[in-house]
Amino acid sequence: MSKLEIKDLHAEVEGNEILRGVTLTINGGETHAIMGPNGTGKSTLASVVMGHPKYKVTQGEILLDGNNVLEMDVDERARAGLFLGMQAPAEVPGVTNSDFIKTAMNARLEEGKKVKLFAFIKQYDKAVQELKMSEDLPHRYLNEGFSGGEKKRNEILQMKMLNPKIAILDEIDSGLDVDALKIVGENVTSMKHDQLGLLLITHYQRLLDYIKADKVHVMMKGQLVKSGGMDIIERIDQEGYDWIKQEVGIDDERVIPKDDKELVTIGTCATKEALDL
Amino acid sequence: MVTYTKNPLINDTIPKTIESLIADDISHYLVIKDGHILAKDIDIEGLYIDNFDNALSDKIDVIQKIDDTKTDVSDAFKYVKENATSGIFVHVQKNTVIEPPLHVFVLQEEHDMVHNTIVVCDENSQLNYMEYYQNEQPSSNNIVNQAIVNENAKLTYTTMNLFTQKSVLDVNRQGLVKRYGTLTFNNAEVSDALSNVNTVVKLVAPYAKSYVKTVAITNQQQEARFEQLVEHLAQYTEGYIENYGVSSDTSALVFEGVGKIHKNMKHSIARQQNRGIVLSRKARLDANPLLLIDEYDVIASHGAAIGKIDEEQLYYLMSRGLTKRNAERLIINGFLNPILDALSSDKLKTLFIDSVARKTQDL
Numbered sequence: 001m002s003k004l005e006i007k008d009l010h011a012e013v014e015g016n017e018i019l020r021g022v023t024l025t026i027n028g029g030e031t032h033a034i035m036g037p038n039g040t041g042k043s044t045l046a047s048v049v050m051g052h053p054k055y056k057v058t059q060g061e062i063l064l065d066g067n068n069v070l071e072m073d074v075d076e077r078a079r080a081g082l083f084l085g086m087q088a089p090a091e092v093p094g095v096t097n098s099d100f101i102k103t104a105m106n107a108r109l110e111e112g113k114k115v116k117l118f119a120f121i122k123q124y125d126k127a128v129q130e131l132k133m134s135e136d137l138p139h140r141y142l143n144e145g146f147s148g149g150e151k152k153r154n155e156i157l158q159m160k161m162l163n164p165k166i167a168i169l170d171e172i173d174s175g176l177d178v179d180a181l182k183i184v185g186e187n188v189t190s191m192k193h194d195q196l197g198l199l200l201i202t203h204y205q206r207l208l209d210y211i212k213a214d215k216v217h218v219m220m221k222g223q224l225v226k227s228g229g230m231d232i233i234e235r236i237d238q239e240g241y242d243w244i245k246q247e248v249g250i251d252d253e254r255v256i257p258k259d260d261k262e263l264v265t266i267g268t269c270a271t272k273e274a275l276d277l
Numbered sequence: 278m279v280t281y282t283k284n285p286l287i288n289d290t291i292p293k294t295i296e297s298l299i300a301d302d303i304s305h306y307l308v309i310k311d312g313h314i315l316a317k318d319i320d321i322e323g324l325y326i327d328n329f330d331n332a333l334s335d336k337i338d339v340i341q342k343i344d345d346t347k348t349d350v351s352d353a354f355k356y357v358k359e360n361a362t363s364g365i366f367v368h369v370q371k372n373t374v375i376e377p378p379l380h381v382f383v384l385q386e387e388h389d390m391v392h393n394t395i396v397v398c399d400e401n402s403q404l405n406y407m408e409y410y411q412n413e414q415p416s417s418n419n420i421v422n423q424a425i426v427n428e429n430a431k432l433t434y435t436t437m438n439l440f441t442q443k444s445v446l447d448v449n450r451q452g453l454v455k456r457y458g459t460l461t462f463n464n465a466e467v468s469d470a471l472s473n474v475n476t477v478v479k480l481v482a483p484y485a486k487s488y489v490k491t492v493a494i495t496n497q498q499q500e501a502r503f504e505q506l507v508e509h510l511a512q513y514t515e516g517y518i519e520n521y522g523v524s525s526d527t528s529a530l531v532f533e534g535v536g537k538i539h540k541n542m543k544h545s546i547a548r549q550q551n552r553g554i555v556l557s558r559k560a561r562l563d564a565n566p567l568l569l570i571d572e573y574d575v576i577a578s579h580g581a582a583i584g585k586i587d588e589e590q591l592y593y594l595m596s597r598g599l600t601k602r603n604a605e606r607l608i609i610n611g612f613l614n615p616i617l618d619a620l621s622s623d624k625l626k627t628l629f630i631d632s633v634a635r636k637t638q639d640l
């Protein structure tokens with residue numbers, strides 16, 4: 001049974017604390033969704049779990065099946081079963097999609113073993129078809145010149161090929177038109193099984209029309225400030241986030257406010273917190 | 278004028294590495310070692326290819342004409358012309374289009390290499406010519422490659438060099454392109470030698486075009502310098518210079534590309550692009566793209582982008598389970614990909630990729 005445990009996670013980038021105590025457990029078979037306004041730390045959480053070198057964990061733990069993820073390098077995390085469908089995946093000129101994914105699959109095998117070429121091609125072509133991507137995809141360079149939607153589909157294609165234990169999909173729905181959203185949503189749903197833990201980061205209810213979530217969390221100021229069922233999403237969709245902000249007593253939900261940082265954090269927030277106590 | 282004396286051949290066996298390159302993968306090849314042709318399997322109508330022994334009598338009229346057009350040349354160039362011990366002459370007749378690529382393996386075993394290749398493409402002809410250079414032991418290697426592209430002819434002249442450590446390599450390439458002619462000079466440089474490769478292309482008539490593409494990898498204490506000068510000596514000429522470099526360990530790699538548009542050579546285009554990856558803190562990679570333009574009505578651009586391996590690319594590949602080393606390999610190979618298309622057989626491509634891997638193994 002796969003299990004990802006995030007406990008009181010704090011992380012910073014360039015000296016700014018972005019994650020301020022995130023606690024979340026995802027079990028195999030469960031689908032969680034994280035929603036939240038821009039700049040509240042959602043992508044940062046995903047990056048920290050995957051091990052992006054820019055972020056520094058200052059407190060807390062991440063465990064995958066009981067193993068300390070924070071001690072693993074990015075590639076070890078991936079081979080241990082973590083997958084992150086990125087909000088903005090890199091472009092890698094000169095490296096074809098198929099070479100890349102083949103190398104990634106080989107990396108999961110024992111030393112010296114390789115994926116069978118024929119089986120690989122069959123599996124890849126099938127995934128390309130299921131995602132309704134263009135047939136020259138295997139020979140195109142990794143994400144280079146891809147449209148926003150193509151990049152997102154390519155992330156899902158990689159997930160299909162790599163069959164992770166825990167998959168985090170960061171805004172896999174943004175930049176997709178209605179048809180593409182349906183395709184991506186249905187493909188993700190078809191991958192669900194009782195060993196796969198899914199974490200969807202999204203701004204829109206419409207993704208969850210295709211991928212049912214068991215639990216919904218709302219992120220603000222680098223914390224999960226509210227958790228519940230699908231009903232939260234419906235309300236967010238209709239009313240926005242104000243009601244949650246009021247509930248938890250937050251005025252500015254961003255981790256790093258755009259305006260004068262110090263003035264806002266020390267002035268407004270401190271007062272608010274005091275009042276709501 | 279060429280003067281030419283051959284050294285005696287000590288050992289007439291073709292090295293195993295070359296045998297395996299030729300085996301089933303390559304047709305239309307010639308192997309020349311220390312100036313002596315060891316194997317030749319090229320018989321195409323309208324094409325003359327031979328060593329200087331025969332060419333200097335068979336084709337002396339054509340060769341003499343070339344020397345008449347030659348202008349300012351370096352001492353190294355003159356040295357090879359006067360002291361060549363190995364020479365290949367290629368002549369494509371008028372209106373002859375040669376589809377299959379030719380492969381010439383130029384080898385050094387006993388003596389220092391002083392080699393001269395001359396390729397002449399006559400009016401409306403086309404040729405894809407690939408030269409592979411290798412030495413068996415440390416040596417000093419002086420090479421002149423000359424390309425004459427006559428009216429409306431197209432020549433792609435690709436070289437791949439694999440010289441050993443402690444060798445010295447001095448290459449002078451010179452191209453002359455006439456009206457509507459196109460010359461492409463590709464260079465895949467995976468030598469371990471102390472290298473100096475100097476390329477001069479003269480676009481001497483309107484609509485002449487040239488592409489000079491260099492891919493080089495340096496490692497350990499290697500130093501390599503690549504200079505390209507494309508001279509626009511007529512209106513409506515186009516010159517493109519592209520350099521891709523990877524330097525690792527404590528090596529130093531330099532690209533000095535110059536696009537020079539002379540006065541009145543209106544409507545010409547000179548473009549240059551340099552890209553580089555520096556793999557270690559002590560490695561150096563310098564690109565000094567230069568435009569010398571004495572005319573307003575032209576299009577010109579130059580740029581250089583040099584840095585470490587992109588951190589986001591590395592993270593992305595590793596996030597799919599590739600080890601850091603494999604991810605770096607893939608990124609470097611992808612980066613050098615522009616030259617792979619120019620290598621005319623799968624075995625040569627593999628040899629290139631393996632050589633890159635060898636030269637970047639200490640990452």
Ligand SMILES: Nc1ncnc2c1ncn2[C@@H]1O[C@H](COP(=O)(O)OP(=O)(O)OP(=O)(O)O)[C@@H](O)[C@H]1O
Pocket residue numbers: 013014018036037038039040041042043044045054087255256
């Ligand atoms: N690599 C980084 N360098 C500097 N600041 C960063 C970095 N990553 C995140 N931040 C900052 O951390 C805050 C949270 O960013 P994050 O991308 O996690 O937000 P998000 O919730 O995913 O927003 P969105 O909904 O817009 O994707 C922002 O203020 C952002 O500018």
Ligand SMILES: [Mg+2]
Pocket residue numbers: 042043044087170171
């Ligand atoms: Mg985000």
